[in-house]
Amino acid sequence: MRLPEDERGVTVQIGAILLFAILVIFLSTYQAYVVPQENKAIEFQHSQAVQSDLVTVRNSILSAAGSGAGRPESVKLGTRYPVRAFFVNPPPATGTLKTNKSGTVTIANATYAGSNPETKDFFEEDNVLNYTTKSLVYEPQYNLYNTAPSSVLEYGLLYNDFGSVETVPAITDQKLVTNQSGNPTITLVTLNGTYFQNGVGATAIDPEVLSGPYDSEQTIELTGNDRAPITITFPSRMSAGRWENSTSLDPPNNPHVKDVERANGRVQVTLNATYNYTFRAARVGVGSKTESPDPAYITTDAETATVGETVTFEVRDKYQNLVKKNVSVTMDPPSIVGEDVKWTGGDGRVSFEFTGTAQNATARITNNPAPAEYVDFDVKPAREEPNGGVGNDTSPYTVAWNTSWIVNNNNGIQYSSSNNTLVIDPDTAPDPISVTANVTQNDDSLAGVFVDYASNSTGIVTGFSPSEATTDETGQAIVDMGWNSGSGATTIYATAGGSDNLTVKTVSPGAIKSPPxxxxxxxxxxxxxxxxxxxxxxxxxxxxxxxxxxxxxxxxxxxxxxxxxxxxxxxxxxxxxxxxxxxxxxxxxxxxxxxxxxxxxxxxxxxxxx
Missing domain, CATH: 2.60.40.4070 (Immunoglobulin-like)
Structure with missing residues (x-):
């Protein structure tokens, strides 16, 4: 007996297969289109967050350069995607934060506008100043946001680099040429060191001040002129046009900037010669292999020193900051307490206490003959106090020709007080004539002071032998003065801190008469x-x-x-x-x-x- 056929289950099976097919198509479509879009949005949000992190890093670096108060800041290098039970994510997006060698910043035609002689020597020796620097670059390795920019931090400016498309300044503005409290200011912050981190998690940047901070007494004034204005030239991924039009270097809005242009593949900023510029500079280290700059010159506030006095010298680098390295300084002659060679500490200073007088004593950065790397000064004797002690009186020396001594110790010489003239009788005056000046301080005679003798011509007075002499215990420094008979008059000078002059002339033989x-x-x-x-x-x-x-x-x-x-x-x-x-x-x-x-x-x- 044959049973009847039943086809009711076929419809259910076909329906199930169709539903499964629809689900697969939906999941495939979601995986192919929705998941990538969501992940791309996550990467975009991370790109924005990284820029915010880099602004914080930039501010920390500038804070370290300006006040030494930089602190560690973190940057989240990459991002992870949310877990999806039925969908597949790509590997986590990573990023790289690293230093790139930018090159050299050049400041040209800068003339020192201050009065410190050693700083002046430095700028005369190096009219073109070069500062090596690096940039800090963040490069994302996103899976989907393929047009994401690299972020570049250089010279205090953070900008986005879209490769061959364009570069766009980010949230911050430039710091190179600004107006600080009404003062035109050049601010140069260079980066030094090697930094490289790649991954997904956060990494820390800890700025280290290698030269600076610049908000200190070491800032100086620079000036240029119309024929040779100050120029600042530097390499940059960003074009000169972007520097000019997208930052505050824009000449119409920045009166201190005359022009921004491309010069030999670098950006060149030409400054307005009308102004003097405060120059502030610092070197900040990031990562490893950081190095402080070498010493550039030595200076001191003391133009003279006194026996028994301690004088402090400063060794500065080309950023005009006190060096942080240990630098050897040699004192010559070594009339000092202790060794004649001493080392600066971490503050760039070294002190010497003087035990003897000297003319043109020299404090020198050891084994370096460059003019900016030594400082000359005189060491004067200490003034004796009434109780027998020693004082460091810094009141001016008084120098005066001792005309009474000159007249009394030479025949044929007469002094006229009415016109301050020493008159020589060619028949009876000796050749040479012994002359002297007295050196006093607060009416006390000073011993051990160097006196320079000179004349304004070689007509009547032919010279002094020696041309300088040291005062004895009576405050006198006796030398011989050579002379020729002839018409006219010559002025002679005695100088030792203070100075005095005296007119010398000759008369006809026998014209000088004896005094009353x-x-x-x-x-x-x-x-x-x-x-x-x-x-x-x-x-x-x-x-x-x-x-x-x-x-x-x-x-x-x-x-x-x-x-x-x-x-x-x-x-x-x-x-x-x-x-x-x-x-x-x-x-x-x-x-x-x-x-x-x-x-x-x-x-x-x-x-x-x-």
Whole structure:
């Protein structure tokens, strides 16, 4: 017996197969189109987050350069996709953060506008300054966001590099040429070191100040001129046009910038020569193999030193910051406490205490003869204090020609005080003539001070031997002055901190006459009356007495209380007597001065009590 056929289950099976096919198609479509779009959006969001991280890194680097207060910051290199139970994700997206060698930043035509002589030497020696630097670059390795830019940090500017398409400045602006509190400012921050990290997770950047910070007393002023304005030239992935039009270097809006252009494959910024520019620079290290810059020059605030004084010297690098390396400094001559070679500490400073005087003492960066790498100065003697101690008096030296000594120690010489002239008789004056200047400080004679002698021509005065001498315990520095007879006059100079000048001329043979003399002096007081009687006998070998004066000074107060002229004296021999009434019960110094017709004079003093 044959059973009847039943086909009701076929429809169910076919329906199940169709439903499964639809599900497969849906899942395949979702995997092929939706999952990639969602993952691409995740990568885009990560790209935005990385730029935010890099802005934080940039600010930390600038903070380290400016104040030394940089701190570690993290950058999330890559991203992971959400777990999908029925779908397949690509491997996590990774990223690379690394340093790339950018090249050299060149600052040209910069002239130092300050007064520090060693800084001036440095800029005269290196009119073109070169600073090597690197850029910090983030490169994503996304699976889907294929047009994602690389992010580049250089010279304080963070921008996006879309490869051959374009470069676009990111959130930050440039720092090269700005206006800081009304002052045109050049700010150069270079990067040094080797950094490379690749992966998905976060990595840390810890800025290290290798030269700086620049917000300190080391900032200087630079200037250019219309014919040779300051230029800043540097390599960059971003075009000169982008630097000019997409940052604050735009000349119409930045009065300090004259032009931005491409020059030999690099960006060149030409500054407006109207301004002086504050120059701030720093080197910041990231990663490993960081290196502080070498020393560039040595300087000190002290133009002179004093025996017993400690002077501090600063060794700076070309960023104008104190070096952080240990640098050897040699002192010559070594009239100092301790060794003549010392090393700077981490603050770039070294100190020497002086034990002896010296002229043109030299503090030098060891074994380097470049002019900017040594500093010359004088070491002066310490002033003796009344109690026998030593003081470091920094008041100016007083230098004065000792004309009385010159006249008294040479024949045929006369000094005219009316026109400050030393007159030489060619017949009787010696050749050479011994001359000297006295050096004092606060009226105290100074020993061990170098005095330079010079003249403004070689007509009458032919020179000094030696041209410099050291003062003795009386404050004198005696040298020989050569001379020729002739017409006219020559000015001679004595210099030792302060200076003094004296006119020298010759006269016809026999024209110089002998000075007058005071042969006798009598100064008496009538007890308790306040009356003083002054008498003097005068003479002149040439018979040309002219006049005399009497000056009375109170010994206790130092005040001049009386002066009078005696015009009646004349001839070759004369005398006078004068009665003077002044205060009682005081002590006085009475000075008599006699003059001849040639202007020569002589004085004598007596002390009397009323």
């Amino acid at each position: 003399s005071i042969d006798s002096v009598s100064v008496t007081a009538t007890g308790g009356s306040g009356k003083i009687t002054v008498s003097a006998g005068l003479s002149d070998p040439d018979g040309d007495l002219k006049n005399a004066t009497i000056t009375v000074v109170n010994v206790n107060t130092g005040n001049e209380v009386y002066t009078t002229g005696i015009p009646s004296v004349s001839g070759g021999s004369d005398s006078f007597t004068r009665e003077i009434r002044i205060d009682k019960k005081q002590e006085y110094n009475v000075t008599i001065t006699v003059y001849d017709q040639a202007g020569a004079s002589v004085s004598e003093s007596r002390t009397v009590s009323t």
